Amino acid sequence: MSERILLAHGSGGKLSHELVEKTMLRAFFNPYLSKLDDSAILDLSGRLAFTTDSYVVDPIFFPGGDIGKLAVCGTVNDLAMVGAIPLYLSLSLIIEEGFSQDDLRRILDSVRRAAEEAGVEIVTGDTKVVHRGKADGIFINTAGLGVVPEGIEISGSNARPGDKVILSGPIGDHGIAVLSRREGLSFSTELESDVAPLNKLVAQMLEACPRIRCLRDPTRGGLATTLNELAKQSRVSIQLEEEKIPVREEVRAACEMLGLDPLYVANEGKLVAIVPDSDAATVLHVMHQNPYAREAAVIGEVRQGRPGRVTLRTRFGTSRIVDMLTGDPLPRIC
Amino acid sequence: MKFIDEFRRLELAQGLAGRIRQNSKRRARFMEFCGGHTVTILKHGIRQLLPPTIEMLSGPGCPVCVTDNADLDKAIALACIPGVILVTFGDMLKVPGSRSSLQKAKAEGADVRIVYSSLDALELARQNPDKKVVFLGIGFETTAPGIAASILQAEQEGLKNFYVLSLHKLCPPVIRALLDSGEVRLHGFILPGHVSAIIGSKAWEFLAKDYGIPGVVSGFEPLDVLQGVDMLVSQVENGESRVEIAYRRGVKPEGNLKAQELMYRVFEPCPARWRGIGEVPDSGLRLRPEFARFDAELVFSPDPGPTLEPKGCICGDILRGVKTPRDCCLFARVCTPENPVGPCMVSSEGSCAAYYLYGQDDE
Numbered sequence: 254m255s256e257r258i259l260l261a262h263g264s265g266g267k268l269s270h271e272l273v274e275k276t277m278l279r280a281f282f283n284p285y286l287s288k289l290d291d292s293a294i295l296d297l298s299g300r301l302a303f304t305t306d307s308y309v310v311d312p313i314f315f316p317g318g319d320i321g322k323l324a325v326c327g328t329v330n331d332l333a334m335v336g337a338i339p340l341y342l343s344l345s346l347i348i349e350e351g352f353s354q355d356d357l358r359r360i361l362d363s364v365r366r367a368a369e370e371a372g373v374e375i376v377t378g379d380t381k382v383v384h385r386g387k388a389d390g391i392f393i394n395t396a397g398l399g400v401v402p403e404g405i406e407i408s409g410s411n412a413r414p415g416d417k418v419i420l421s422g423p424i425g426d427h428g429i430a431v432l433s434r435r436e437g438l439s440f441s442t443e444l445e446s447d448v449a450p451l452n453k454l455v456a457q458m459l460e461a462c463p464r465i466r467c468l469r470d471p472t473r474g475g476l477a478t479t480l481n482e483l484a485k486q487s488r489v490s491i492q493l494e495e496e497k498i499p500v501r502e503e504v505r506a507a508c509e510m511l512g513l514d515p516l517y518v519a520n521e522g523k524l525v526a527i528v529p530d531s532d533a534a535t536v537l538h539v540m541h542q543n544p545y546a547r548e549a550a551v552i553g554e555v556r557q558g559r560p561g562r563v564t565l566r567t568r569f570g571t572s573r574i575v576d577m578l579t580g581d582p583l584p585r586i587c
Numbered sequence: 588m589k590f591i592d593e594f595r596r597l598e599l600a601q602g603l604a605g606r607i608r609q610n611s612k613r614r615a616r617f618m619e620f621c622g623g624h625t626v627t628i629l630k631h632g633i634r635q636l637l638p639p640t641i642e643m644l645s646g647p648g649c650p651v652c653v654t655d656n657a658d659l660d661k662a663i664a665l666a667c668i669p670g671v672i673l674v675t676f677g678d679m680l681k682v683p684g685s686r687s688s689l690q691k692a693k694a695e696g697a698d699v700r701i702v703y704s705s706l707d708a709l710e711l712a713r714q715n716p717d718k719k720v721v722f723l724g725i726g727f728e729t730t731a732p733g734i735a736a737s738i739l740q741a742e743q744e745g746l747k748n749f750y751v752l753s754l755h756k757l758c759p760p761v762i763r764a765l766l767d768s769g770e771v772r773l774h775g776f777i778l779p780g781h782v783s784a785i786i787g788s789k790a791w792e793f794l795a796k797d798y799g800i801p802g803v804v805s806g807f808e809p810l811d812v813l814q815g816v817d818m819l820v821s822q823v824e825n826g827e828s829r830v831e832i833a834y835r836r837g838v839k840p841e842g843n844l845k846a847q848e849l850m851y852r853v854f855e856p857c858p859a860r861w862r863g864i865g866e867v868p869d870s871g872l873r874l875r876p877e878f879a880r881f882d883a884e885l886v887f888s889p890d891p892g893p894t895l896e897p898k899g900c901i902c903g904d905i906l907r908g909v910k911t912p913r914d915c916c917l918f919a920r921v922c923t924p925e926n927p928v929g930p931c932m933v934s935s936e937g938s939c940a941a942y943y944l945y946g947q948d949d950e
Contacts, residue, residue, distance in 0.1 A: 271831070434701075553922050565633050568600075569597060569600045569604075569631060569632065569633075569636060569809065570597075570601075570636075571631060571632025571633065571634075571635040571636060572632055573629065573630060573632045573945045573946070574945060579923070579925050579944075
């Protein structure tokens with residue numbers, strides 16, 4: 254049996270130091286962290302983007318990723334969605350007494366790899382251990398700092414009638430991958446979560462078209478909820494074309510079985526971009542070169558219409574409203 | 588896994604819709620009995636494909652919606668008995684009863700668990716020998732056989748802590764009651780595919796024989812529903828009334844005899860209260876006397892107190908096809924899926940929820 258995390262690992266005493274030195278520093282060695290001062294001192298200038306998110310996904314390891322990768326990608330993507338270049342992350346762990354040290358190392362390794370891919374450094378962190386039963390394995394919080402380059406103005410309130418809505422790839426993979434692991438559903442091909450850092454994709458898109466109006470990653474609440482937010486913030490309506498929205502067969506089949514709508518299922522490696530009509534082809538071309546957006550497609554357009562209203566033209570040529578997610582059909586997917 | 592697209596093919600849908608528009612001359616009002624059909628119709632905008640001669644009304648085919656407040660209160664009272672684990676399908680959780688809901692009872696400390704199958708409830712009973720596990724049996728002929736099977740299983744295993752509150756309902760008797768009331772004039776029924784897979788299309792023959800109204804058993808994909816409407820239209824135009832199957836991949840005239848046998852080995856018909864409709868003879872299922880020790884109602888005699896109906900809510904009228912959600916002054920203003928006043932806004936098969944979520948584009 255592997256070694257377990259003890260309450261003393263979070264007490265601030267010897268075992269805490271051992272954990273930091275043996276595990277954390279080894280995983281994330283960098284000059285900011287290795288100083289072991291109370292705060293990291295960073296030299297940054299310009300417009301800073303700052304965000305935070307907590308991760309409580311159940312199960313901790315799921316097809317295509319784990320809570321560690323999610324904790325980096327989620328925060329990196331939130332920075333990227335305002336056009337920022339993500340630079341530094343904090344990493345706080347709340348661990349339940351008795352958690353496997355092997356699993357912890359596996360999670361930290363996954364944090365390290367995701368951070369490397371995204372090009373961000375973990376510069377500060379904290380570990381707390383709580384009594385057995387007071388947490389569920391491990392919870393992670395990350396906060397991120399990034400710099401927004403000159404001339405980039407991205408906001409959910411920028412969409413204009415006539416703009417095109419671009420989606421970077423098939424929806425629902427993350428939610429269904431997590432849920433199928435949890436509920437013991439299996440498919441002929443194993444569906445993997447799409448969890449991925451999107452900052453490089455965003456940088457390429459912005460280089461090709463600095464005038465991108467809105468970016469958002471459709472995580473909890475799915476594509477439908479994200480588009481409702483954008484339509485409301487920008488006081489426009491959005492019309493989607495059902496047939497243009499990519500959904501994998503496995504995801505559709507699982508959704509049929511579970512009574513879910515893929516439009517409301519979470520993603521962790523997808524983005525929605527709203528761009529001026531004249532730039533849509535250019536942005537799409539750039540996206541197709543990036544491994545995380547090979548299946549990017551224009552899925553609809555922004556219209557004058559009723560502010561905040563999202564509609565869907567079905568494959569039969571009829572149309573219906575697409576509302577925000579109500580309730581919580583899939584708890585703890587991120 | 589291309590099966591979903593097969594039933595959503597554009598050219599087939601357009602062909603069917605075109606034929607319906609061409610053939611439909613007389614005004615006709617059809618009821619889709621099942622909430623699943625209402626959802627398909629709204630989610631895929633099928634009404635927009637139909638000619639103005641055809642009116643589609645939602646029926647009482649949503650088990651959560653038709654559960655009477657008195658029965659719901661009973662379930663909540665059971666959940667509040669110390670040592671009881673109340674096990675239910677998720678949709679019931681948020682439905683407001685007279686004074687509380689299962690969700691509120693849970694927040695106040697009652698042990699309420701959600702499962703996807705009655706077999707999970709059996710498992711809970713095995714794992715918690717010191718607790719009393721009560722399964723909330725809600726559903727039509729589709730769910731009753733499965734619950735009958737779990738009761739037989741419990742008997743075989745000698746499980747002493749498994750009980751069922753049987754609020755099951757039977758579909759044909761309630762349609763008869765609707766027609767006998769004479770409140771709504773109907774020219775045809777889209778009949779429930781899944782229920783008919785168990786009871787068979789023969790169980791609906793009375794529609795044609797006693798009432799002269801055609802019925803078509805339909806599946807739940809958009810093409811299934813369109814095909815059902817097409818078949819109804821051609822009967823109406825030809826002045827015919829027969830019960831037909833547009834869902835041959837799932838339904839046989841005699842139904843699933845094994846499931847029927849299982850269901851009636853454990854249950855027997857009894858009068859049941861339907862929300863908005865009242866008591867309908869032989870429209871419910873109760874446990875047979877030899878299974879009385881599994882009957883939560885007999886064992887625990889829950890006392891929920893007097894029943895109150897939500898003020899202003901017209902779920903009852905909607906379930907009878909007399910009104911639509913848009914006729915309700917609470918709809919989308921006071922009553923939303925987040926803050927439901929009545930059950931039709933809670934259930935994923937409820938008419939109000941379907942209208943709210945997919946309501947046609949009115950621009």
